Amino acid sequence: MTAGLTAPDLDLEAGRRAYDLDRKHVFHSWSAQDKLTPMVITAAEGSYVWDGEGNRLLDFSSQLVNTNIGHQHPKVTAAIAAQAQKLCTVAPQHVNDARSEAARLITELAPDGFEKVFFTNGGADANEHAVRMARLHTGRRKVLTRYRSYHGGTDTAVNLTGDPRRWANDYGDAGVVHFFGPFLYRSRFHATTEQEECARALDHLEETVKMEGPDQIAAILLESIPGTAGIMIPPPGYLRGVRDLCDRYGIVLIADEVMAGFGRAGRWFAFELGDVVPDLITFAKGVNSGYVPLGGVIISDPIARTFGERVYPGGLTYSGHPLATAAAVATITAMREEGIVENAARVGAEIIGPALAQIAERHPSVGEVRGAGVFWAIELVRDRTTREPLAPYGGTSPAMAAVLGACKANGLLPFANFNRVHVVPPCTVSDDEARTGLAIIDDALTEADRSL
Numbered sequence: 001m002t003a004g005l006t007a008p009d010l011d012l013e014a015g016r017r018a019y020d021l022d023r024k025h026v027f028h029s030w031s032a033q034d035k036l037t038p039m040v041i042t043a044a045e046g047s048y049v050w051d052g053e054g055n056r057l058l059d060f061s062s063q064l065v066n067t068n069i070g071h072q073h074p075k076v077t078a079a080i081a082a083q084a085q086k087l088c089t090v091a092p093q094h095v096n097d098a099r100s101e102a103a104r105l106i107t108e109l110a111p112d113g114f115e116k117v118f119f120t121n122g123g124a125d126a127n128e129h130a131v132r133m134a135r136l137h138t139g140r141r142k143v144l145t146r147y148r149s150y151h152g153g154t155d156t157a158v159n160l161t162g163d164p165r166r167w168a169n170d171y172g173d174a175g176v177v178h179f180f181g182p183f184l185y186r187s188r189f190h191a192t193t194e195q196e197e198c199a200r201a202l203d204h205l206e207e208t209v210k211m212e213g214p215d216q217i218a219a220i221l222l223e224s225i226p227g228t229a230g231i232m233i234p235p236p237g238y239l240r241g242v243r244d245l246c247d248r249y250g251i252v253l254i255a256d257e258v259m260a261g262f263g264r265a266g267r268w269f270a271f272e273l274g275d276v277v278p279d280l281i282t283f284a285k286g287v288n289s290g291y292v293p294l295g296g297v298i299i300s301d302p303i304a305r306t307f308g309e310r311v312y313p314g315g316l317t318y319s320g321h322p323l324a325t326a327a328a329v330a331t332i333t334a335m336r337e338e339g340i341v342e343n344a345a346r347v348g349a350e351i352i353g354p355a356l357a358q359i360a361e362r363h364p365s366v367g368e369v370r371g372a373g374v375f376w377a378i379e380l381v382r383d384r385t386t387r388e389p390l391a392p393y394g395g396t397s398p399a400m401a402a403v404l405g406a407c408k409a410n411g412l413l414p415f416a417n418f419n420r421v422h423v424v425p426p427c428t429v430s431d432d433e434a435r436t437g438l439a440i441i442d443d444a445l446t447e448a449d450r451s452l
Contacts, residue, residue, distance in 0.1 A: 015042040015052035029153070030165065044071035047426050047433045049413060057408065060425045060437045061415035065227060065375075066285035068263050069331055069340060070426040076291055079330035083323050092119075092319040099320035102328040106287070106298060109268045109332070111277045116299040118312075119320035123258030123284035124152025126295040127221065129314055130280045131156055133297065134219035134252035136313075137306045142212055144205075144220045146181035148229040151221065151256055160221055163229055164394035179208045181222070183232045185368045185379060186387065194235040202241040214249040219280075224270035227259035228417050231377035233370055239274030246279075252303070253278040258295065262286030263335060263427040266345030266373030273372065279303060286427075288331040294324035335427075344373040344427035347434050352376055352423055355438045365390060365399075365448035376423035378441070380448050389419035390448055399451035406444035412437055 019040050028036055040052025047070055049059050062068065069076065083098055090096050103117040118133075120126045131143055145151065149162040158166055159174035180188040182201040189200035209217060220242060226232050246253040255278035260270035264286055267273060271281075280303060284295030318324075335341055348371065356369040356376060367381035380390035380400070391397040400416060407414040407421075415422040425437060 010042045010050055010054050012042070012052065012054055015040045019052060046070045046072070047429050055411070057411055057413040058425075058433060058437050058440070059413045060407075060423060060441075061413050062374075062424050062426050063290065064285070065259050065264065065415065065422070065424045066290040068286035068344075068427045069289045069334060070428040073289070073331075073334060073428075075334045076288065076327050076330040079326050080291060080323055083326035087322050089318075090322055092315065092317070096320070096322050096325075098322045098326040098329060102320070102325035102332075105329060105332045106283070106296070110281060110298045113277070113301050114281070114298050115301060116304040118297045118299060119325065120284075120295040120297070120316060121293050121318055121321075122152075122295040123256075123282065124154040124157040124295075125316065126258065126282040126284055126297050127151045127157045127160060127254075127256060128154055130254045130282050130297045131160070131219060131221065132314055133280060133299065133303055133306075133312070134254060136310075137303050138218045138250065138252060140216055140218035141175045142177055142217045143175060144177050144179055144208065144212070144217060146222060146226070147178050148181065148183065148232065149223055149226050149256075150228045151223070152258075177208065177212050179205055181226070181232070182235050182238050183230070184235065185232075185370075195237075198235040198238045198241065201235075201238060202245070205242065206245055209245065209249060209251070214251070217249065217251050219252040219254050220246055221254040221256060223256040223258075223260060224274065225260040225265055225372070225375065227375075228422075230379070230417075230420060231371050231375055231422060233372055234274055239271060239276045243276045243278075252280060254280045254282065256282050258282055258284045259286075260375065262331075263341040263344045264373055264375045264424075266341065266348050266375075268341060270372075270375075286331075288324060288327035291327045291331075292321065292324040293318075294321070294328055338428075340427045343429075347429060347431065348373040348376070351431055351434045352438065355435070355442075356423065359438070359442050359445065362442070363445045363449055364452055365445060371423065374423070374425050374427055374429060378421045378423065378445075380419045380421065380445075382452060390451070391419040393418055397451075399448050402447035402451070403444050406447050407440055410440045410443065412440040412444075414441070 041049050043050045106117050145160045147162040151157045151160040158169045159176045162178050182197045184197040191197035255271045257269050261283050279300045281298040360366040360369050365380050368379040382388040391400045
C-alpha cells in the first residue's frame, strides 16, 4: 500500500476541536489525567499516520503493536462496510456466517487438535477466559506467570501481569504466582550463555511449581515472546522445557499470542519458533489489526471436551461480533494472498536485524538489540559494563524523552517502554520504509549517547 494522503486533505480544524473535546471529556487509560497532552491522529494509511498539525509520521509503533496489516487496508475496510450493510450485529447465541468463517480460518492456522474458538472483545478478556477454562478443566486454582510480562488490564489479567501496571491492582488474592523467565541480558540466574539461562530458568520454574504444590496449579501462562515487557526471545529449548514440565504435573499450558501472533514474529504464531504446542492459545490485536475489537481463545480438543456436557460459565454480548469477525476473515485472507507473514519474516531477517546490529555497534547507549520478524527491542543503557538502564524500571528519563522527541521531529512515531525503543512497524512495511525508520532511530540515539 502507498501513502496517498497529503496534509491539504486533512481537516486540521476538526482535529483541534477533537483535542479540546478530548481534554474536556475523555478519561485516558494508564494516565494521570491532568498531565496529558495526547497526540491527535487525523488520518492513517499503510505505514503512516498524520498528526493534528498535518505532519506525516512513519508508524513504527503499529499503534499498540496491533496494526499488523497497516492502516486502512482496502480489502478489510471493504469487508467491514459490506458486513455493515448485511448484518451489523447479532446476539452470540445465534449463528452468523462471519463468525463461523473466522473460526474456521483461525483453527486452520492453529496446530492439529484445535477445533474450537471462543471469541472475546480483546486480549485481556481472552486471557481471563483461558484461565477460567484451565481452572475448570483441572479443578485447580493457582496460575503461574512470569515477571516482565503483560496479559491485560482487566481484574484477573492485570494480576497475571508481571510488570508495574499490576502493582496498584494486586491485592494478593487472585491465585497468581510469578516467577522469573529467561532473560540473559539481565539474568537472575547468573548465567553466561543461553544454554545456562535456559536450564537454570527451567530449574527455577520447576522449583516454584514444587514449592507452590503441583496439584494446586491449573496453568502456566506465558507470552510466547514477551511484548511490552521487552521482546525477550526465549532461548532454544525453553518453551519445550515448559511444555514438558506442564505434562509432568498435569498443568495446562496457555500461550498468550495477543501481541506476538498473526505475523508479528514472522510466523502465524510465535510459539512455532519454540516448536511446541500449547493447550490454549489466546489472541487479539493482529487477528484483524484492531480494525474492530476482537480477541479469543483457541481451545485444544481435550479442554473443549470438558465443556461438551458441562456448561461453560462465561460469555460476552459481543462474542464473535459480525463486524469484527468479518474484519478477521478479510485480514487473514489478505495476509495469505499478499504474503504478509512472509514479508515480516524477511524484513526482520534481511533489514531490521542487520541494521540494528550495526546501530548497536555505533551507539554506546545501546546495550542489546533482540527480536524476530517485525518485533524488536533496543535496550538503552547508561553504561554498557554495569548495564544500568537509561530509564528506571517502571519509569522514564529526560534522555529517553529526548530520543523519542528526536524520532517524532524527524517523522517517526516510536514505541517505547521504560529504557527501550521497540521496532514494531506493520508486517506490511516495505524495505524502504523499514530503512527510513531505522535511519531516524539511528540519528535519534545520538541523544541517548550524549547523556552517558
